Amino acid sequence: MDEITNLMHGFGVALTLPNLGFMLIGLTLGVLIGVLPGLGGANGVAILLPLTFSMNPTSAIIMLSCIYWGALFGGAITSILFNIPGEPWSVATTFDGYPMAQQGRAAQALTAAFTSSFVGALFAVILITFLAPLLAKFALKFGPPEFFAVQLLTFCSFIGTSKEPAAKTLASMMLGFALAAVGMDTVTGQLRMTFGVPELLKGFDFLIAVIGLFGIGEILLTMEEGLAFKGKSAKINFKVVWQTWGELARHWKTFLRSTAIGCWMGITPGGATPASFMSYGMARRMSSEPDSFGKGQIQGVIAPETAAHAAGTSALLPMLTLGIPGSPTAAVLLGGLLIWGLQPGPMLFVEQKDFVWGLIASMYLGNLVGLIVVLTTVPWWAAILRIPFSVIAPVIIVICAIGAYTVHSSMFDVVMMLVFGGVGYVFKKLRYPLAPMVLALVLGDMAEASFRQSMLASQGKLSIFWSNPLVGGITALALVILLWPAVQRLRSWLRARETQPVGDVP
Amino acid sequence: MSDPDPSSTGAPVGKRGPELGMAGVLAAIALVVIGDSLRVGIGWADDGPRAGYFPFYIGLLLLGASLAIVLGQLLQWKQPDPVFAERAQLRSVVAVLLPMVVYVAAIWGLGIYLASALLIGFFMRRHGHYRWPLTVAVSVGVPLLLFAVFEKWFLVPLPKGPIERLFGL
Numbered sequence: 001m002d003e004i005t006n007l008m009h010g011f012g013v014a015l016t017l018p019n020l021g022f023m024l025i026g027l028t029l030g031v032l033i034g035v036l037p038g039l040g041g042a043n044g045v046a047i048l049l050p051l052t053f054s055m056n057p058t059s060a061i062i063m064l065s066c067i068y069w070g071a072l073f074g075g076a077i078t079s080i081l082f083n084i085p086g087e088p089w090s091v092a093t094t095f096d097g098y099p100m101a102q103q104g105r106a107a108q109a110l111t112a113a114f115t116s117s118f119v120g121a122l123f124a125v126i127l128i129t130f131l132a133p134l135l136a137k138f139a140l141k142f143g144p145p146e147f148f149a150v151q152l153l154t155f156c157s158f159i160g161t162s163k164e165p166a167a168k169t170l171a172s173m174m175l176g177f178a179l180a181a182v183g184m185d186t187v188t189g190q191l192r193m194t195f196g197v198p199e200l201l202k203g204f205d206f207l208i209a210v211i212g213l214f215g216i217g218e219i220l221l222t223m224e225e226g227l228a229f230k231g232k233s234a235k236i237n238f239k240v241v242w243q244t245w246g247e248l249a250r251h252w253k254t255f256l257r258s259t260a261i262g263c264w265m266g267i268t269p270g271g272a273t274p275a276s277f278m279s280y281g282m283a284r285r286m287s288s289e290p291d292s293f294g295k296g297q298i299q300g301v302i303a304p305e306t307a308a309h310a311a312g313t314s315a316l317l318p319m320l321t322l323g324i325p326g327s328p329t330a331a332v333l334l335g336g337l338l339i340w341g342l343q344p345g346p347m348l349f350v351e352q353k354d355f356v357w358g359l360i361a362s363m364y365l366g367n368l369v370g371l372i373v374v375l376t377t378v379p380w381w382a383a384i385l386r387i388p389f390s391v392i393a394p395v396i397i398v399i400c401a402i403g404a405y406t407v408h409s410s411m412f413d414v415v416m417m418l419v420f421g422g423v424g425y426v427f428k429k430l431r432y433p434l435a436p437m438v439l440a441l442v443l444g445d446m447a448e449a450s451f452r453q454s455m456l457a458s459q460g461k462l463s464i465f466w467s468n469p470l471v472g473g474i475t476a477l478a479l480v481i482l483l484w485p486a487v488q489r490l491r492s493w494l495r496a497r498e499t500q501p502v503g504d505v506p
Numbered sequence: 507m508s509d510p511d512p513s514s515t516g517a518p519v520g521k522r523g524p525e526l527g528m529a530g531v532l533a534a535i536a537l538v539v540i541g542d543s544l545r546v547g548i549g550w551a552d553d554g555p556r557a558g559y560f561p562f563y564i565g566l567l568l569l570g571a572s573l574a575i576v577l578g579q580l581l582q583w584k585q586p587d588p589v590f591a592e593r594a595q596l597r598s599v600v601a602v603l604l605p606m607v608v609y610v611a612a613i614w615g616l617g618i619y620l621a622s623a624l625l626i627g628f629f630m631r632r633h634g635h636y637r638w639p640l641t642v643a644v645s646v647g648v649p650l651l652l653f654a655v656f657e658k659w660f661l662v663p664l665p666k667g668p669i670e671r672l673f674g675l
Binding site for chain 1: 559590
């Protein structure tokens with residue numbers, strides 16, 4: 001078993017004192033970010049990324065990925081105690097978590113949520129450990145057409161699986177691509193859409209977009225809702241943890257199902273948020289007492305938390321092996337890889353063994369340490385949420401501004417952050433999804449390069465995307481996922497027509 | 507925010523205006539993308555596709571999507587307009603957005619530390635109704651902490667203004 005040897009080597013890399021220190025810092029910051037409104041995994045990592053420019057890449061990714069795990073854990077705390085989802089993926093956790101807290105079972109709900117997160121992540125990391133090397137080996141044979149086909153699959157599955165209207169998903173994605181095209185064209189050296197503005201030469205940085213869209217936009221939304229933090233308090237003691245674990249063991253089927261949904265949604269870029277909703281829905285449908293959901297059913301906490309964490313973790317699988325992130329936060333980490341001078345993709349597993357296996361080992365450790373950290377420190381985090389928003393909000397704005405400035409030491413970026421913040425607010429209000437825009441902004445140049453190389457190879461014929469079974473299969477899958485909702489709508493429309501008397505159809 | 511606002515009556519803002527406005531902006535961006543792609547060339551040169559080859563189709567798809575959104579709005583014109591936001595809600599959004607714009611402008615002249623202190627102080631007084639001692643403590647303490655973390659620990663220089671020059675930093 002090559003993987004086991006590599007993994008042990010990875011533990012050797014991750015288990016050094018400085019790396020364990022970075023892990024703890026990352027987890028603590030992550031939980032803090034997850035608890036605070038306006039700061040989330042994606043923009044939290046984006047703000048801290050510039051601080052790691054001078055760090056060794058392995059330590060940097062361990063710290064940043066631990067921020068991600070911490071944020072995943074932290075989202076559950078606010079959902080259960082305050083009925084306020086700190087992160088979009090913990091919205092589904094509020095459905096049953098908050099009622100449990102109201103009934104005085106906050107400690108059980110929190111233990112269930114943290115444990116579920118841990119289990120979901122653990123399965124996803126095991127999946128990464130054994131699947132990632134295989135996928136990377138397989139992807140070494142990929143040429144530009146295959147890479148473009150995989151990117152096409154990513155973007156088609158956004159449109160096909162998103163809950164938002166397809167036109168808005170497409171518009172958001174294309175806006176991302178358009179912004180990515182601004183600046184110098186790397187192939188011909190020509191300037192595109194700069195209109196003589198020197199600041200536009202380097203193009204739009206996705207880190208600025210992430211900080212604005214998710215940070216400033218979220219603050220504006222929170223202000224609009226008018227926050228009143230009226231939370232339940234909770235203390236977790238060992239006895240409650242032990243009892244809850246006993247209860248959790250009986251719901252192993254929910255765990256398995258939710259993990260499967262989460263891993264699938266994470267690898268195909270559905271992301272953690274839809275995974276949590278889908279898993280919650282499935283748990284209710286499969287339950288013998290569906291009416292108890294929404295009233296403090298523990299399975300209603302297990303299902304979304306397991307799926308969200310499994311999805312959040314497995315989103316790193318395509319990022320590491322193919323260079324295609326499965327979630328906005330994975331996209332930011334991918335941007336980090338590029339900044340540290342590492343080329344994401346299959347070659348990473350050949351050339352940067354220390355980095356890859358150190359990261360994978362740190363996922364095991366980070367989630368275990370994270371579980372212990374959150375179980376023991378819940379009351380403190382709940383106390384942070386009692387600080388009024390009139391103090392938290394300006395501090396978050398200041399942190400976002402600093403984060404945007406430090407990316408390129410440029411004030412223009414801070415102004416752009418404000419613009420993206422306004423866009424983020426309006427997009428959220430009008431139900432435009434933000435994730436496709438961020439991913440398109442990150443992948444835009446790569447997608448364009450692989451498309452142009454494919455076109456160069458085929459002299460401009462699109463048939464290259466069907467030229468062999470591999471690329472043809474991926475392209476066909478992309479189109480099926482893209483058109484699936486339309487096919488289903490057509491089918492239900494036809495069925496409705498059949499059941500109605502012919503004369504009634506207008 | 508819990509600012510009592512007696513003038514917060516009035517009809518809520520409908521969704522249709524913002525929907526059409528956003529789609530219009532997107533369509534305008536699409537036209538800019540298409541126009542600029544045509545300028546740099548969307549065809550083939552001797553060495554392969556030209557710079558506008560890929561963005562041109564991006565522009566077309568963006569234009570198509572925004573037109574589809576407009577069409578969708580027009581098709582449900584007869585249905586009642588869903589609510590975008592209440593007027594009072596929009597007012598609290600503007601109450602944050604405006605200070606943010608002023609803050610970013612202030613960074614230019616005053617440096618980020620002084621501007622941040624003013625922003626935090628403004629929020630705590632205006633929205634939190636805190637007393638002066640606590641307001642001053644927090645609004646001076648946070649920038650000092652940030653200064654220690656960024657300039658001293660991580661050695662990342664942030665924009666400075668007259669105050670920092672006065673201290674010779």
